[in-house]
Amino acid sequence: MIRVLVLAALLLLSPQARAERYSFALFxxxxxxxxxxxxxxxxxxxxxxxxxxFAVHVGDFQGSEDNCSDALFADRKALFAAAPLPLIHVPGAESWVDCYRRSAGAFDPNERLAALRRVFFAKPEAFGPGGMVLERQSEIAFEHAAFVEHLRWHRGPVLFVSLNLPGGDNDWGSARQGGAEYRTRMAAIRDWLERAFALAAQEKLRGIVLFTQANPDFEAYASGKAPDAFAEFFSCLRAGLTGYTGEVLIVHGDTHVMRIDHPLLDEHGAPLQRVTRIETYGSPLMGWIGVTVEPEAAELFHFDSHPQDED
Structure with a gap:
């Protein structure tokens, strides 16, 4: 399997593959x-x-009042498996962090996270046709062996990276420095981000795409008031941007407001143009966003949105 992954990465990073124009979908x-x-x-x-x-689903495949049951997980897995294109899923808060609510079944969130890993991340490949191969942090950094949901893959001049960064309070917990689950997961996220930026810089890739469910509150961060639960994420992001000069696309859901903007500021307080944020459409407004990668263009990423008419 490792040999297959290495060969696939080499093929995708060949000069011909680097110049390929292609698109992917976000929802x-x-x-x-x-x-x-x-x-x-x-x-x-x-x-x-x-x-x-391929398509990437950035989390929350159920309503806040839906029961976080095994039956619901099985239904969503079947839905994703039937997709007519390769599909990658990113965990969302409502599928594990918020499952403690009585209306959601009063589950232990850690038990539901374990269930998500068993159901949705059992194999290092995308849902849907073709068996699209993915790399998992669990197989690259053995000290983070539990984190099968942290994925990455290459295509042309772009590295794609998913993170289990859920919305709400990022499972911060009640401890002053965050709870045990938060600290363990953030250590894995820090490692996964460091590896991503280092790999992209080493391979001279033009772009990185990061996927999270959480909106970490870029506006609060820009004003110097980042929420405690996401301060470490922003610190890791800034550190990565210091050593990597390519374009970075950050995709998230959470607040159900579709937008494409440049929320990070440079040292002069101006929008950092090489960092773009996409927030996907969210219930009750369905829709998806297409991203085209143009390796020969001055700007690597180009966007189009597809809101869905209600029946």
Whole structure:
């Protein structure tokens, strides 16, 4: 398996692959109702017809009042497995952190995270057709062997990286420095980000795409008031940007406000143009965002949005 991963990476980083123009699709915060569950297959089919090579779902595949049951997990796995293009899922808060709520089944969040890992990250490959191969942190950094949900893959001049950074309070807990689960996961996230930026710099890749479910509150960070639960993430991000000069795309869901902007500021207080944030559409407004990678263009990433008309 390791040999296959290495060969695949070499092929994707060849000069011909680096120059390939391609697109991928982004969505999240859906389905959060039965109507959305029924409509989602048609939206995924639209993504496939667009020519997108793969799609990424940035978390929260259930409503806040839905039960975090094994049956719901099985249904969403079947939904993703039936996608007509390769699909990568990123864990969201409502699928584990918020499962303590009585309306969600009063589960232990750590037990639901373990269940998510068993159901959605059992194999190092995407859902859908083709068996798209992914790399998992658990197989690269053995000190973080539990983190099968932290994924990465290459295509052309871009490195794609997913993080289990859930919305709300990032499972901060009640401790002054964050709870045990938070500290363990953030150590893994710090390692995964450091490896991503180092690899991209070493291979002279033009871009990195980071996927999280959480909106870490870029606006608060820009004003010098980053939430405690996301301060370490921003510190890691800034450290990575110091050693890497390419374009960075940060994709998240969480606050259900579709936007594409430049929320990080440079040392002069101006928007940092090489860092772009995309927040996906979110329930009750369904939609997806297409990203085209143009290796020969001055700007690497180009965007188009596809809101869905309600029935």
């Amino acid at each position: 999240g915060e859906t389905p959060q109702s039965e109507q959305e569950r029924l409509r989602l297959p048609a939206m995924m089919a639209e993504m496939a017809r667009s020519g997108a090579r």
